[in-house]
Amino acid sequence: MRFRHSDGTTVHLAYCTNVHAAESLTGVLDQLRRFGEPVRQRLGVDRLGLGLWLARPVATELVADPAAVATLRAELAHRGLEVVTLNGFPYQGFHAPVVKHAVYHPDWADPRRTRYTLDLARLLAALMPDDAARGSVSTLPLGWRTPWTPARSIRAARQLDLLSEGLARIARPIRVGFEPEPGCVVENTTQAIAHFQGVDKGRLGLCLDTCHLAVAFEDPATALDALAAAGLPVVKVQASCALHARNPRDPATRFALQSFVERKFLHQTREGTPYGVDDLDVALGGGLPGHSPWRVHFHAPLHADPKPPLHTTRSVLSSTLKELFGGPVAWTDHVEVETYTWQVLPDRPVGDQGLIRGLTAELDWMRAELRGLGLEEVRG
Numbered sequence: 001m002r003f004r005h006s007d008g009t010t011v012h013l014a015y016c017t018n019v020h021a022a023e024s025l026t027g028v029l030d031q032l033r034r035f036g037e038p039v040r041q042r043l044g045v046d047r048l049g050l051g052l053w054l055a056r057p058v059a060t061e062l063v064a065d066p067a068a069v070a071t072l073r074a075e076l077a078h079r080g081l082e083v084v085t086l087n088g089f090p091y092q093g094f095h096a097p098v099v100k101h102a103v104y105h106p107d108w109a110d111p112r113r114t115r116y117t118l119d120l121a122r123l124l125a126a127l128m129p130d131d132a133a134r135g136s137v138s139t140l141p142l143g144w145r146t147p148w149t150p151a152r153s154i155r156a157a158r159q160l161d162l163l164s165e166g167l168a169r170i171a172r173p174i175r176v177g178f179e180p181e182p183g184c185v186v187e188n189t190t191q192a193i194a195h196f197q198g199v200d201k202g203r204l205g206l207c208l209d210t211c212h213l214a215v216a217f218e219d220p221a222t223a224l225d226a227l228a229a230a231g232l233p234v235v236k237v238q239a240s241c242a243l244h245a246r247n248p249r250d251p252a253t254r255f256a257l258q259s260f261v262e263r264k265f266l267h268q269t270r271e272g273t274p275y276g277v278d279d280l281d282v283a284l285g286g287g288l289p290g291h292s293p294w295r296v297h298f299h300a301p302l303h304a305d306p307k308p309p310l311h312t313t314r315s316v317l318s319s320t321l322k323e324l325f326g327g328p329v330a331w332t333d334h335v336e337v338e339t340y341t342w343q344v345l346p347d348r349p350v351g352d353q354g355l356i357r358g359l360t361a362e363l364d365w366m367r368a369e370l371r372g373l374g375l376e377e378v379r380g
Contacts, residue, residue: 001013001014001043001045001047001048001049001363001367001377001378002047002049002377002378003370003371003375003376003377003378004375004376004378005325005329005330005374005375006328006374006375007328007329007330009329009330009333010133010333010378011325011330011332011333011334011335011370011375012049012082012084012085012132012333012334012335013049013335013336013337013363013366013367013370014048014049014050014051014083014084014085014334014335014336014337015039015048015049015050015051015336015337015338015359015362015363016050016051016053016087016238016336016337016338016340017031017035017036017050017051017052017053017087018051018053018087018089018090018094018338018340019339019340019342019343019355019359020035020053021094021095022055022058023055023056023057023058023092023093024057024058024061025058025061025062025068025071025072027058028052028054028058028072029071029072029075032050032075032076032079032081033079034352035352035355035356035359036048036050036079036081037079037080037081038352038356039356039359039360039363040079040080040081042356042357042360043360043363043364043367045080045379046080046379046380047080047081047082047380048080048081048082048363049081049082049083049084049085050076050081050082050083051083051085051086051087051336051337051338052083052085052086052087052127053086053087053090053094054086054088054120054123055090055091055092055093055094056091056092056116057092059116059119059120059123060119062123063119063122063123069123069126069127072127073126073127076127082128082129082132083124083127083128084124084128084129084132084134084135084136084334085124085135085136085137085138085236085334085336086120086123086124086135086136086137086138087137087138087336087338088116088117088120088137088138088139088176089103089138089139089140089179090103091103091105091106091112091113091116094340096264097263097264098263098264099264099265099266100264100265100266100279101144101266103140103266104140104143104144104184105143107140107142107143107144107148107152107156108139108140108142108143108156108159108160109142109143109152109153109155109156109159110159111159111162113139113140113159114159114162114163114166117137117139117163117176118163118166118167120137121135121137121166121167121170121174121176122170124137124174125170125171125172125174128172133173133333134172134173134174134175134333135172135173135174135175136174136175136176136177136207136235136236136334137174137175137176137177138176138177138178138179138207138235138236138238138336139176139177139178139179139207140178140179140181140184141178141179141180141181141184141185141186141187141192142156142178142184142185142186142195143156143184143185144183144184144185145183145184145185145187148185157198160199160204163176163203163204164199164200164203164204167203168203174203175202175203175204175205175233175235176203176204176205176235177204177205177206177207177208177234177235177236178192178196178204178205178206178207179206179207179208179209179212179238180192180206180208180209180212180213180216181209181212181268181297182212182215182216182268182270182276182297183266183268183276183278187216188213188216188218188223189206189208189213189218189223189226189227190226192206192227192232193226193227193230193232196232197230197232201231201232201233204235205232205233205234205235206227206232206233206234206235207234207235207236207237207238208223208234208236208237208238208320208332209237209238209240209338210237210238210239210240210241210313210316210317210320211238211240211241211242211297211299211313212240212242212297213316213320214241214242214244214295214313214316214317215242215268215269215270215295215296215297215313216270216273217270217272217273217295220316220319220320220323221319221323224320224323224324224331233332234324234331234332235332235334236332236334236335236336237320237321237324237332237334237335237336238336238337238338239302239317239321239335239336239337239338239366240299240302240317240337240338240339241299241300241301241302241312241313241314241316241317241339242295242296242297242298242299242300242312242313242316243257243260243294243295243296243298243300243306243310243311243312243313244293244294244295244296244310244311244312244313245257245293245294245295245296245309245310245311246293246309246311247293247309248271248283248288248290248293248294249290249291250309252309253309253310254284256306256307256308256309256310257280257284257294257296257310258284259346260280260296260298260346261280261281261284262344264344265298265341265344266278266279266297267279267280267296267297267298268296268297269282269283269287269288269294269295269296269297270294270295271283271288271289271290271291271292271293271294272292272293275288275289276288280296280298283296295313298341299338299339299340299341300312300339300341300345301339301342301345301358301361301362302314302317302337302339302362302365302366303361303362303364303365304361306346307346307347318369321369321370321373322373325370325373325374325375326373326374335366335370337359337362337363337366339358339362342355342358343355
């Protein structure tokens with residue numbers, strides 16, 4: 001979906017396809033049929049944006065075969081779908097039985113990460129609609145914090161230079177956004193400003209994930225003001241909510257949180273600052289004191305509350321959207337709904353139709369939020 005800000009910016013809204021398991025072109029094409037087009041139809045729109053996740057094997061397949069790229073582009077158009085942003089954070093294996101720390105590999109000290117990201121950027125340039133102003137690729141915030149050494153920082157800085165040089169050679173403008181995440185080398189916007197102060201800010205910036213922002217207990221207005229002062233652009237915002245537990249010592253709250261403990265993804269948990277642990281089971285096992293509220297890196301549906309006494313950080317998402325789009329100037333033009341955890345929720349949707357209903361409800365909620373901020377939905 002597209003919206004127009006009062007400053008004339010076209011704001012693209014998409015949902016991220018990393019919620020679907022596919023590591024072949026055949027699988028990606030099947031996603032468009034099974035989910036992308038049905039979600040578009042339920043929303044009643046002529047055009048729906050997808051934040052495609054093209055795993056390393058898919059990207060390799062497409063790079064080697066221009067005809068396959070043409071097939072993908074044609075299939076997107078046939079089903080009323082468009083792509084201006086790619087999610088390049090997971091490299092591959094995002095739907096393995098256990099992902100956890102594997103999602104941070106290869107990191108930005110490894111040339112494989114640079115090659116993959118540039119392949120995605122080139123593919124995006126070929127897939128974007130002709131009238132799109134620019135594209136974006138989101139990626140991990142350098143790497144997991146351990147074992148991150150000064151030597152790895154030096155290697156990563158070189159890779160970022162190579163990334164910028166490679167982006168400059170692509171015919172269409174593509175920017176890469178690094179996504180701060182708790183537990184990583186770059187956990188929050190303050191660390192992002194420190195780590196990326198010397199990068200090419202015309203091509204590199206941040207992907208601001210509002211779940212991660214909330215888990216880090218960052219204030220959206222303060223964070224965005226600091227980014228603006230540093231000249232670090234918000235390349236893309238990922239609309240997402242974290243779990244919020246107001247009283248983690250309450251037995252009912254702990255029982256409810258236990259239902260979100262699962263083996264597939266990492267669920268970093270923070271109790272304000274500076275208290276934090278790397279997974280929810282560690283927090284429940286005594287890793288956090290529980291004297292103040294917890295926020296859990298578990299991407300919860302945007303439109304729905306979990307069962308009481310748990311809540312989500314939807315208010316942080318709404319505040320961030322207001323800061324980004326409620327003023328005279330739009331801070332970014334790419335918004336991606338990224339709830340990849342549907343299949344590990346305690347009350348997970350049943351079958352394709354259940355997931356289609358959930359994705360539609362999230363996008364409908366986002367549409368109402370953007371309209372409420374004065375953006376005009378662009379039809380046709």
